[in-house]
Amino acid sequence: xxxxxEISFGKEYVIHEILDTELAxxxxxxxxxxxxxxTLERKAPFNDPIAIIVSSFMLSIRRVDAKQIxxxxx
Amino acid sequence: xxxxxxxIALAGNPxxxxxTLFNALTGLRQKVGNYPGITVEKKTGNSKLxxxxxxxxxxxxxxxxxxxxxxxxxVAQQVLCNKEDDSYPDITxxxxxxxxxxxxxxxxxxxxxxxxxxxxxxxxIDISISKGIIIDVNHLSNKLQIPVVAINxxxxxxxxxxxxxxxxxxxEKINSFFFDIKLLFKDVIEDTNKIRGIENNYASFLALCxxxxxxxxxxxxxxxxxxxxxxxxxxxxxxxxTIRRYKKIDEVVENCTxxxxxxxxxxxxxxxxxxxxxxxxxxxxxxxxLFLIFQAIFSWSEYPMDxxxxxxxxxxxxxxxxxxxxxxxxxxxxxxxAGLGGIxxxxxxxxFLFAFIAFLEDTGYMARVGFITDKLLRGFxxxxxxxxxxxxxxxxAVPAVMTAxxxxxxxxxxxxxxxxxxxxCSARLPVYTLIIAMMIPAExxxxxxxxxxxVMMAFYLLGFLAALATAFLLKFxxxxxxxxxxxxxxxxxxxxxxxxxxxxIVEKVKIFLFDAGKVIITISIILWFxxxxxxxxxxxxxxxxxxGIEDAEASITAEKLEVSYAGIIGKSIEPAIKPLGFDxxxxxxxxxxxxxxxxxxGTMSTIYSVGDNxxxxxxxxRLESVxxxxxxxxxxxxxxxxxxxxxxxFAMQCMSTLAIVRRETNSWKWPIAQFLYMGVLAYxxxxxxxQILV
Numbered sequence: 001x002x003x004x005x006e007i008s009f010g011k012e013y014v015i016h017e018i019l020d021t022e023l024a025x026x027x028x029x030x031x032x033x034x035x036x037x038x039t040l041e042r043k044a045p046f047n048d049p050i051a052i053i054v055s056s057f058m059l060s061i062r063r064v065d066a067k068q069i070x071x072x073x074x
Numbered sequence: 075x076x077x078x079x080x081x082i083a084l085a086g087n088p089x090x091x092x093x094t095l096f097n098a099l100t101g102l103r104q105k106v107g108n109y110p111g112i113t114v115e116k117k118t119g120n121s122k123l124x125x126x127x128x129x130x131x132x133x134x135x136x137x138x139x140x141x142x143x144x145x146x147x148x149v150a151q152q153v154l155c156n157k158e159d160d161s162y163p164d165i166t167x168x169x170x171x172x173x174x175x176x177x178x179x180x181x182x183x184x185x186x187x188x189x190x191x192x193x194x195x196x197x198x199i200d201i202s203i204s205k206g207i208i209i210d211v212n213h214l215s216n217k218l219q220i221p222v223v224a225i226n227x228x229x230x231x232x233x234x235x236x237x238x239x240x241x242x243x244x245x246e247k248i249n250s251f252f253f254d255i256k257l258l259f260k261d262v263i264e265d266t267n268k269i270r271g272i273e274n275n276y277a278s279f280l281a282l283c284x285x286x287x288x289x290x291x292x293x294x295x296x297x298x299x300x301x302x303x304x305x306x307x308x309x310x311x312x313x314x315x316t317i318r319r320y321k322k323i324d325e326v327v328e329n330c331t332x333x334x335x336x337x338x339x340x341x342x343x344x345x346x347x348x349x350x351x352x353x354x355x356x357x358x359x360x361x362x363x364l365f366l367i368f369q370a371i372f373s374w375s376e377y378p379m380d381x382x383x384x385x386x387x388x389x390x391x392x393x394x395x396x397x398x399x400x401x402x403x404x405x406x407x408x409x410x411x412a413g414l415g416g417i418x419x420x421x422x423x424x425x426f427l428f429a430f431i432a433f434l435e436d437t438g439y440m441a442r443v444g445f446i447t448d449k450l451l452r453g454f455x456x457x458x459x460x461x462x463x464x465x466x467x468x469x470x471a472v473p474a475v476m477t478a479x480x481x482x483x484x485x486x487x488x489x490x491x492x493x494x495x496x497x498x499c500s501a502r503l504p505v506y507t508l509i510i511a512m513m514i515p516a517e518x519x520x521x522x523x524x525x526x527x528x529v530m531m532a533f534y535l536l537g538f539l540a541a542l543a544t545a546f547l548l549k550f551x552x553x554x555x556x557x558x559x560x561x562x563x564x565x566x567x568x569x570x571x572x573x574x575x576x577x578x579i580v581e582k583v584k585i586f587l588f589d590a591g592k593v594i595i596t597i598s599i600i601l602w603f604x605x606x607x608x609x610x611x612x613x614x615x616x617x618x619x620x621x622g623i624e625d626a627e628a629s630i631t632a633e634k635l636e637v638s639y640a641g642i643i644g645k646s647i648e649p650a651i652k653p654l655g656f657d658x659x660x661x662x663x664x665x666x667x668x669x670x671x672x673x674x675x676g677t678m679s680t681i682y683s684v685g686d687n688x689x690x691x692x693x694x695x696r697l698e699s700v701x702x703x704x705x706x707x708x709x710x711x712x713x714x715x716x717x718x719x720x721x722x723x724f725a726m727q728c729m730s731t732l733a734i735v736r737r738e739t740n741s742w743k744w745p746i747a748q749f750l751y752m753g754v755l756a757y758x759x760x761x762x763x764x765q766i767l768v
Contacts, residue, residue, distance in 0.1 A: 021310075049560050059561065
């Protein structure tokens, strides 16, 4: 288990849990449900925000929010 | 007849091609208004399904779900859940991006569960096939129990099939649902149905979820008690429901799609992103794009702006000569036509700016610009999405304020809107040009650089820095209504659709002309009145004084302006602006430039009675010869020049901007606050500069 903000390129992860309720509402409806695969795609300059690929689309998210997302490496 | 028209709502995720389909269905028969009481844009248009069926189409804001989190989503939710709503549709067409089927049909199934007549328009199926995702459309239709039509909105393919499906669906009465919400919350929903008096489980569920946001009086209190009684926590319930719904969607999607192995080259998007999001190259590209846009806006707009200018000059002259002399003539020529000309002159710049923005937006590049600037702007209380409005402000604040809509956080949007007018817009250019030309000889240079150009650039930079600094202060003043995020989908790069670009331009120009236009015309008329009337018989005296003297026209105009109401105001504010180095004549120019900053040049030429007021050269020479009555030396010293430029850099002297800010914020509070803070900033900086330099 690790935070989404700490994942590295080239590895595959699945969403385990979104800790923050408000953030969870936003992400769940976009299809970021527990069990969905996540890969790290890009980092913006200064490493923030980051862009991830989740259920086949690219999504950018700030590092501070990524800390609220717990993922598991597969 | 109008009220019997079939109403169709278009719903869908952002980037699903919803607007493209809307444009394809309605063409230019579109209307843009606001939903009552809120600032969310309401786009409607007319279309024909067949020879006999006229329909009204409502383009709902793009959303991922019906959970009301932002005002945009609230609108979608209100329209679809409230049968009494004026816009309540007979049929809802959900536009889905075939490459993101899973996410797209989430919203769809929510709408199905509201027991609405739904048609699914499956867009971009060609792209999904090229990615190796094959969707069995018939199977999907069976599973969802609604008509599914594959379309290509850009190429206008499948539109007729979609229209037929809509006509067909209209006659059906659907009573099926996709996901039974009662499985999760049986008791509380049954009770809610009773309170609401409607047997619609999912609508009741949504009503429970949004009770905090709606002020439905008695029902709201009852719902609140109900939640307490059943221990219903709406955010937990939403999360629970979303996860369950997605599980069911996953089954359907898996059932209806086949994944085939396609040869995966490094995709075009990845290749472009390597450059466009690159920590160094990304900024280089962005700055070059900006440079190009501004070059284009300034040079391309020049020609149509000149045309408009001369058209209105001619029209004014013609009208003045055709209509009988008198008040009406004056009002039409100097009030209304001058006001109209002042508005329409901005249309080319607005059109070009939005052409570029719509073009870049449609390619998918804008999301990347936000991505690489979000971190930098966050420190100033802004958002990655603020960069485009801010930079557009360097062309014209009016369209810039309109583009701030895409910022979903209320606080960040307000900060963005509040600081946009500090960016040096194109209307300041003539003012800067005139004053710089007076202060600095054209040939003077600083190293290899032309000094005039450097000063000009310094003032642009100053505007940008002032905007950032103000944003930073506002960050601590404004209270956030919600948390700020940068959760943005970064779509694959596409070749932009010129239809979309064209429609965006038409839409924005319309908004500017009709909404801001009303206020601008009103203020123009007031300004006209102030500058063409005087108390008592002062004008007659001037006429009598110059009677019989030839070529006195310019002197008469100047003297009349001096004694007019505007002149009186100018003189009465002189004590206040004297510490800035301004006299009452500049005072008049300050007042009249409230119509638009560049009016400064015209007023200065009138008031110093320069015969030909279209020639900057002659105005400059005239102004340079003006002596200070107290000292007998040159009046327009560097101290006055710098002070004046600072004042124009910071003061809110643009009623078009104020009008558009009012429209966008739906309140006079914001434009007034903007006017005041910028006025104070302008006064203080001019004061300091003048007192130091003099």
